[in-house]
Amino acid sequence: MANNTEDIENNMDEQETNVASELTQQPQEAAVTRARSRGGSGGGGGGDGGGGGGNGTGPEQNGQPPAARPPPRVEENEEDEDEELTLKYGAKHVIMLFVPVTLCMVVVVATIKSVSFYTQNDGQRLIYTPFPEDTDTVGQRALNSILNATIMITVIIVMTLVLVLLYKYRCYKVIQGWLFLSSLLLLFFFSFIYLKEVFKTYNLAMDYFTLAIIIWNFGVVGMMCIHWKGPLRLQQAYLIMISALMALVFIKYLPEWTAWLILAVISVYDLLAVLCPKGPLRILVETAQERNEPIFPALIYSSTMVWLVNMADTEWPPKRNSTEAAPPQPEAPEAVGSPGPTTLSQDDGGFNSSWVNQQQHQLGPLQSTDQTRREIQELPDARPPVEEDDEERGVKLGLGDFIFYSMLVGKASATASGDWNTTLACFVAILIGLCLTLLLLAIFKKALPALPISIFFGLVFYFATDNLVQPFMDRLALHQFYI
Amino acid sequence: MNLERLPNEEKLSLCRKYYLGGFAFLPFLWLVNVVWFFKEAFVKPDYTEQMQIKTYVKRSALGLLLWVTVLTTWITIFQRFRAEWGEVGDYLSFTIPLGIP
Numbered sequence: 001m002a003n004n005t006e007d008i009e010n011n012m013d014e015q016e017t018n019v020a021s022e023l024t025q026q027p028q029e030a031a032v033t034r035a036r037s038r039g040g041s042g043g044g045g046g047g048d049g050g051g052g053g054g055n056g057t058g059p060e061q062n063g064q065p066p067a068a069r070p071p072p073r074v075e076e077n078e079e080d081e082d083e084e085l086t087l088k089y090g091a092k093h094v095i096m097l098f099v100p101v102t103l104c105m106v107v108v109v110a111t112i113k114s115v116s117f118y119t120q121n122d123g124q125r126l127i128y129t130p131f132p133e134d135t136d137t138v139g140q141r142a143l144n145s146i147l148n149a150t151i152m153i154t155v156i157i158v159m160t161l162v163l164v165l166l167y168k169y170r171c172y173k174v175i176q177g178w179l180f181l182s183s184l185l186l187l188f189f190f191s192f193i194y195l196k197e198v199f200k201t202y203n204l205a206m207d208y209f210t211l212a213i214i215i216w217n218f219g220v221v222g223m224m225c226i227h228w229k230g231p232l233r234l235q236q237a238y239l240i241m242i243s244a245l246m247a248l249v250f251i252k253y254l255p256e257w258t259a260w261l262i263l264a265v266i267s268v269y270d271l272l273a274v275l276c277p278k279g280p281l282r283i284l285v286e287t288a289q290e291r292n293e294p295i296f297p298a299l300i301y302s303s304t305m306v307w308l309v310n311m312a313d314t315e316w317p318p319k320r321n322s323t324e325a326a327p328p329q330p331e332a333p334e335a336v337g338s339p340g341p342t343t344l345s346q347d348d349g350g351f352n353s354s355w356v357n358q359q360q361h362q363l364g365p366l367q368s369t370d371q372t373r374r375e376i377q378e379l380p381d382a383r384p385p386v387e388e389d390d391e392e393r394g395v396k397l398g399l400g401d402f403i404f405y406s407m408l409v410g411k412a413s414a415t416a417s418g419d420w421n422t423t424l425a426c427f428v429a430i431l432i433g434l435c436l437t438l439l440l441l442a443i444f445k446k447a448l449p450a451l452p453i454s455i456f457f458g459l460v461f462y463f464a465t466d467n468l469v470q471p472f473m474d475r476l477a478l479h480q481f482y483i
Numbered sequence: 484m485n486l487e488r489l490p491n492e493e494k495l496s497l498c499r500k501y502y503l504g505g506f507a508f509l510p511f512l513w514l515v516n517v518v519w520f521f522k523e524a525f526v527k528p529d530y531t532e533q534m535q536i537k538t539y540v541k542r543s544a545l546g547l548l549l550w551v552t553v554l555t556t557w558i559t560i561f562q563r564f565r566a567e568w569g570e571v572g573d574y575l576s577f578t579i580p581l582g583i584p
Binding site: 196199200203204205206207208209210211213216217218220221224229230231232234235 | 518554
């Protein structure tokens with residue numbers, strides 16, 4: 001897995017900074033400029049819509065020469081505005097991502113707690129983790145789990161490379177077909193199993209006819225929303241659901257130590273794949289940027305809408321994703337309003353974070369091969385003419401990130417002795433990690449992996465809470481000693 | 484996908500596709516159609532394509548109602564009489580609850 005947070009700087013940046021520098025002097029002109037840089041997209045004002053254009057913040061952009069004002073004052077203003085811009089973007093986008101990540105985790109934890117199927121050890125394993133963990137000695141178990149994790153990570157690396165190669169040589173059809181098949185499998189087969197287990201748990205009778213109707217509807221509408229066009233909220237809901245399903249499958253089929261090891265190793269891999277110059281995901285991101293086209297938008301969770309007006313390559317159909325978190329506010333009133341931080345802040349220049357994530361999964365015991373690979377890529381800017389520019393960008397997070405976050409929290413709730421304490425601690429840790437990642441994104445403005453920080457915190461909190469905090473609290477409760 | 488951004492012809496085409504798609508045993512699609520295009524059809528000020536969108540939304544709602552009735556009836560019958568049907572009931576069942584019915 002590799003997850004990228006990417007913030008694409010583009011021409012917008014320059015326009016933004018120009019806007020910023022001119023803003024204090026000529027509100028009128030700035031309004032026009034801003035309108036232009038927004039490209040007339042309604043969301044220009046957009047509260048949570050996330051504006052188009054790069055985030056014009058950062059001290060390095062304060063050097064814009066003001067036109068006719070005394071330099072110190074303007075620069076100070078710009079700095080304030082820029083700082084506020086950074087902060088505003090950070091907070092807003094973090095909140096926009098909190099909700100889906102939390103929802104996904106809640107679904108996973110609720111399922112784990114209620115449906116015992118996902119915590120049962122049936123002895124079935126994935127093909128990728130052939131070594132059993134119920135061995136005689138601890139050493140043997142450790143060795144087996146290390147081997148399992150190695151195999152899994154190798155498979156993932158290989159699949160990543162295959163994907164990058166396919167992308168580089170423009171085999172778009174193959175990739176599309178692959179993604180289509182994986183989401184098909186997820187939406188139909190895994191949800192079928194999920195429903196079956198839920199019905200069993202709650203001891204309900206269900207006939208084949210009704211079941212067929214339910215699964216058919218769920219699957220087809222899901223495919224339409226994810227791969228074609230559908231209401232934004234519904235698409236987000238479906239993406240959350242399939243991430244939760246995937247996380248549940250991982251929780252069920254990965255043995256204990258293997259699961260924790262895989263989480264750790266994947267975070268490291270993510271870090272390397274995204275940040276190293278030769279990392280496959282970085283190559284992918286850069287190729288996509290060169291070609292100025294989107295990559296696999298079907299599997300990105302995005303909280304704003306991206307509207308690609310001009311597509312450079314006709315073979316890749318433009319895809320429209322995500323939802324606007326808030327309806328776009330009209331530009332005019334804000335633009336005409338007094339210049340200053342408030343006006344600028346509503347101009348959500350937005351920065352893009354995209355996490356590139358790849359994942360592969362195969363169901364061994366069920367004799368079916370399913371390769372789910374998710375790669376989330378920042379949608380590069382299409383620079384259409386100003387009048388048609390209808391672009392908003394916001395925060396994007398790879399589905400693989402959802403999956404691994406939920407997997408961590410789900411595992412914590414399933415197997416921790418501290419139970420709810422540990423679960424909540426991991427939950428908080430992951431959210432903090434997400435905040436920090438977004439903060440780093442605002443600072444560095446380039447593709448960043450989203451897994452490492454969160455998973456690292458999550459793991460630390462899990463083991464610490466389970467082994468240190470929980471026994472401590474148990475002792476306190478035992479002795480009725482309240483602190 | 485934000486409906487606000489689409490030109491009216493595309494809205495109509497989308498509504499129409501959702502309406503036609505619902506005939507493939509997809510009442511959920513009709514539900515999505517109704518909810519999504521409700522504002523477009525009934526709340527927004529008039530525009531050329533709105534009449535057609537209105538008809539599609541109304542028909543989708545009708546189809547949805549029909550499906551809901553059929554399904555509710557069937558589910559009620561099934562749940563009530565499943566135990567009494569013996570073998571046929573088991574054959575129809577996907578999951579059979581444990582314990583005394």
